[in-house]
Amino acid sequence: MLLAVFFAITGFVNNRYHATQAALGGHWYARGVEALKANQPLKAVDAFHTALVYSRDNSTYELQLAEALVESDRLNEAEVYLRTLWVREPGNGTVNLELARLAARSSDLPNAIRYYHNAVYGVWDSDPIVHRRETRMELCEFLLAKRERTQAESELIALGANLPPDATLHAKVGSMFLQVQDYPRALQQFQQALKLKPKVKGAWAGAGEAAYQAGDYAEAYLYLEKAVAESSSDLQAAQQLEMCKLILSLDPFGRRLSQTERSQRTIAAFSQALSRVKQCTQSLGVNLQAKQPSTPIEDVYAKAKKMEPEVNKKSLRRNPDLISTVMDLVFQMEEQAEKSCGVPPDPDRALLMIARTRGATER
Amino acid sequence: MTDPASTNTENTPPPASNPQEGWAAFLPRLKKIRPPRLFLHEEGLFLLLAVIIGLFSGLAVVCFQIAIDWTRIRLLGSALGPSPLRLLLVPALAGLGVAILVLHVFPRVRGSGVNQTKAAVYIYDGYIPFSTVIGKFLTCALAIGSGQSLGPEDPSLQMGAGIASALGRRLHLSREKVRLIAPVGAAAGLAAAFNAPISAVLFVIEEVIGKWTAGVLGAIVLSAVSSVMVLRVFLGEQPLFRVPPYHLAHPAELIAYAFLGVIGGIASLMFAKLVCYLRPRLKALPRWTHYLQPAAAGLMIGIIGIWLPQVMGAGYDFIDQALHDQFTWKLLIFLALFKIVATSVSFSSGTPGGMFAPTLFIGAMIGGAVGGVEHILFPHLGGTVGGFALVGMGVLFAGFLRVPMTSVFMVLEVSSNYSIILPVMIANTIAYLICLKYQPVPIFDMLSRQDGTDLPSMEEERESETLQVEDAMRPPAEVVLRAEEPVTEAIRKTSGSPHEFFLVSHRSGDWTGVTKEALRGLAKEGKGDSPLARVLPSKLLPWLHPDQPLDVALRQIGDWPLIPVIHRADFNNLQGVIALSDILAAYGAVTDKAYRSKVSLQPSGQQAALGSE
Numbered sequence: 001m002l003l004a005v006f007f008a009i010t011g012f013v014n015n016r017y018h019a020t021q022a023a024l025g026g027h028w029y030a031r032g033v034e035a036l037k038a039n040q041p042l043k044a045v046d047a048f049h050t051a052l053v054y055s056r057d058n059s060t061y062e063l064q065l066a067e068a069l070v071e072s073d074r075l076n077e078a079e080v081y082l083r084t085l086w087v088r089e090p091g092n093g094t095v096n097l098e099l100a101r102l103a104a105r106s107s108d109l110p111n112a113i114r115y116y117h118n119a120v121y122g123v124w125d126s127d128p129i130v131h132r133r134e135t136r137m138e139l140c141e142f143l144l145a146k147r148e149r150t151q152a153e154s155e156l157i158a159l160g161a162n163l164p165p166d167a168t169l170h171a172k173v174g175s176m177f178l179q180v181q182d183y184p185r186a187l188q189q190f191q192q193a194l195k196l197k198p199k200v201k202g203a204w205a206g207a208g209e210a211a212y213q214a215g216d217y218a219e220a221y222l223y224l225e226k227a228v229a230e231s232s233s234d235l236q237a238a239q240q241l242e243m244c245k246l247i248l249s250l251d252p253f254g255r256r257l258s259q260t261e262r263s264q265r266t267i268a269a270f271s272q273a274l275s276r277v278k279q280c281t282q283s284l285g286v287n288l289q290a291k292q293p294s295t296p297i298e299d300v301y302a303k304a305k306k307m308e309p310e311v312n313k314k315s316l317r318r319n320p321d322l323i324s325t326v327m328d329l330v331f332q333m334e335e336q337a338e339k340s341c342g343v344p345p346d347p348d349r350a351l352l353m354i355a356r357t358r359g360a361t362e363r
Numbered sequence: 364m365t366d367p368a369s370t371n372t373e374n375t376p377p378p379a380s381n382p383q384e385g386w387a388a389f390l391p392r393l394k395k396i397r398p399p400r401l402f403l404h405e406e407g408l409f410l411l412l413a414v415i416i417g418l419f420s421g422l423a424v425v426c427f428q429i430a431i432d433w434t435r436i437r438l439l440g441s442a443l444g445p446s447p448l449r450l451l452l453v454p455a456l457a458g459l460g461v462a463i464l465v466l467h468v469f470p471r472v473r474g475s476g477v478n479q480t481k482a483a484v485y486i487y488d489g490y491i492p493f494s495t496v497i498g499k500f501l502t503c504a505l506a507i508g509s510g511q512s513l514g515p516e517d518p519s520l521q522m523g524a525g526i527a528s529a530l531g532r533r534l535h536l537s538r539e540k541v542r543l544i545a546p547v548g549a550a551a552g553l554a555a556a557f558n559a560p561i562s563a564v565l566f567v568i569e570e571v572i573g574k575w576t577a578g579v580l581g582a583i584v585l586s587a588v589s590s591v592m593v594l595r596v597f598l599g600e601q602p603l604f605r606v607p608p609y610h611l612a613h614p615a616e617l618i619a620y621a622f623l624g625v626i627g628g629i630a631s632l633m634f635a636k637l638v639c640y641l642r643p644r645l646k647a648l649p650r651w652t653h654y655l656q657p658a659a660a661g662l663m664i665g666i667i668g669i670w671l672p673q674v675m676g677a678g679y680d681f682i683d684q685a686l687h688d689q690f691t692w693k694l695l696i697f698l699a700l701f702k703i704v705a706t707s708v709s710f711s712s713g714t715p716g717g718m719f720a721p722t723l724f725i726g727a728m729i730g731g732a733v734g735g736v737e738h739i740l741f742p743h744l745g746g747t748v749g750g751f752a753l754v755g756m757g758v759l760f761a762g763f764l765r766v767p768m769t770s771v772f773m774v775l776e777v778s779s780n781y782s783i784i785l786p787v788m789i790a791n792t793i794a795y796l797i798c799l800k801y802q803p804v805p806i807f808d809m810l811s812r813q814d815g816t817d818l819p820s821m822e823e824e825r826e827s828e829t830l831q832v833e834d835a836m837r838p839p840a841e842v843v844l845r846a847e848e849p850v851t852e853a854i855r856k857t858s859g860s861p862h863e864f865f866l867v868s869h870r871s872g873d874w875t876g877v878t879k880e881a882l883r884g885l886a887k888e889g890k891g892d893s894p895l896a897r898v899l900p901s902k903l904l905p906w907l908h909p910d911q912p913l914d915v916a917l918r919q920i921g922d923w924p925l926i927p928v929i930h931r932a933d934f935n936n937l938q939g940v941i942a943l944s945d946i947l948a949a950y951g952a953v954t955d956k957a958y959r960s961k962v963s964l965q966p967s968g969q970q971a972a973l974g975s976e
Binding site for chain 2: 027050076077080083
């Protein structure tokens, strides 16, 4: 009987006690959140610590405390809290994300990737799809910052495949693909973004750059023209547009060109490349009259001199296949001049870009 | 305290065994018998009572912990760092209140509670007045809640013992059982306070009872488990501390743990010496100062608390933070040092409260500091500060409280991690040995001696040399007779010996004895040619082995002038002989040695008293 009475009294006292504890925990938690909002992380840390005294294993409080600790630059303490939470809930998306961020801050690449992946595949209390996508996006940004292009590309492919119809997101992913130099996928993302919302910021320029880098100068021209029209202050787009114009005006392999036009462009390119080689060798003090060419640039110059009599409208008209042979020599001359004398002027650069695009296409 | 009438009723025969009396005669007697006694023997009742004690103790500890927390929130506020004004006023005023309560209402609640429980067991036949339970509850809740640097575990232990004692008396248990039931309650109280039943059981056995007996162990385990169960029902499953995951990162880390053992041992010594120095001196001050001492201690702790609020109260939340590497190693050292000072002052001022929590606090801080330094000096080892803090707790437990077994199991139980066993064993052993060397008398024994009581010291019992038969036996007698020998031959062999009694060895491995006079008598009776085996009385001598405890020899020797000490694998191989005089001489030598050592350990005033004795 006495025991039952004692149980009842203790139960009553205990209920009141827990209610008070919960109220105090909530009160200090709210103060901590306010302090965090007011950018007072130290005050927030104290408040969250106090909240945890009254509700010791409250994961929300612990997470907030960890965030406040991170804000206060007390990373070790934050990590300890997060690790404790992780041991309790290894599949918790938020905890894994915070741990990933900590690992990322300390440039711990393997752990950061591990925790980011845990977070991507982890359990989220609300909006799991959004959280997973944002986490993967963060992981991609981290990998790009760490120049881990291959890993970043594989994450981006997974990310790009599951994007909602959101133009901004597509554009963002597109620019990330640009950073990993996956230009076709970047172009796809920008095209998707433009399809959803033609005025999305940076999408025209991004698409233009993607096409430009992929060597599709005709398409790049179209996008870049719109990008410059949209934002005249975009110098990169303007420069690329100019280069596109130049390439399209110089390229003898362009579509819908008459035979005469092709021949003229080939002769102009040959002449341009030959003069570039001459200038280059002069600046290097190389004697081009030597009987035995000893360097690659001398060798290519010798070949060009040998071919020069054939490079005229008549020969090219008679033998259209000669255009390819001449242009191959043009590309060799430009490449050797670039190797020996560095960055060429714009027309020569245009020829080089045509050469690379053509090389890539042939490959 | 034992009611002889009540114990007699247990032996009352049932009606069937006494048919002459019949139901009419039995009914009035039945009314006098309490129902439980009708169905349960005292042994069964004892175990059931252990569970009930556990439940009561668990409930009491739940209320006690709530009371401490409630007092803290009411007096110091809910913030972790109270305002300076509160810090200066609250512990001092509460100290004054506690002093008045202790001096006028509950004079028995002074101290931690461990020695008081031991005193109840060994001096007062398990008697602890229930007013002590109430007094301990109120004064400790006020003292610890107001920030005095003391813990709730030892008071919980005493409250459990007090509840057990009261229940035992209420149920009219025998004196022996009432004496045994106090440790059962103590284990229940401590288990609930610690939320760790194994550690509580071990502590009570290691420090209070000092021996393992199946009957008491069962009751202690039952009470500890039931009290922890109650605690978990009300306050939840979570352990006292959230222990971070631990693994031994590198075997070289064990060196750092050994270093922690050394530092922890030194800190334990400092702590023990300070308490032993301050307590008698403050106690010897005029009585009116006893009203002010807890208040002064409170004021001092409040002043410390302005800069280091972590030092106030039991400090579990800060132990938790130390376990999670949330303090710098420099701050941890400061916290450990100031906690030693604060606890010594609080305890010595006569404020009731326990030493367990402060010990754990100091250990965690020292461990954390050592871990922090290791982290800086040898970052490649990759050890966790939390692991060091955890081991540090065990180290202080082993060094200061001098309970080596409990200290190891406490860490294991709290951490639920077996891989920490190596560091714990190394560090605890080192700390324990350092303290054993430089503070031969454990703190609880020293405190009891300061209070003028000489309670049995479990450590001294453990460490005392156990006399064995080989320590007292003499070399084999020069003349040993064989049972096949004729009497005349035996007379010839013994004629030149100065001894009167001779051992006779039988082929079977048995031994008998014979005197010279008996041999001569047999010869006169004309039995000179008969073998000894045929003519000697068949009463065999008891025998001993050299490794048996000497008290076995004392029990065996009876009226025999001497008995053989034989080899365990060859019963005819005589290793020595032992007589009563040999046994007494061996005991006498040890008693002399112990007395001399005791006199040398007493404070000078008591030495004179002992000398005059």
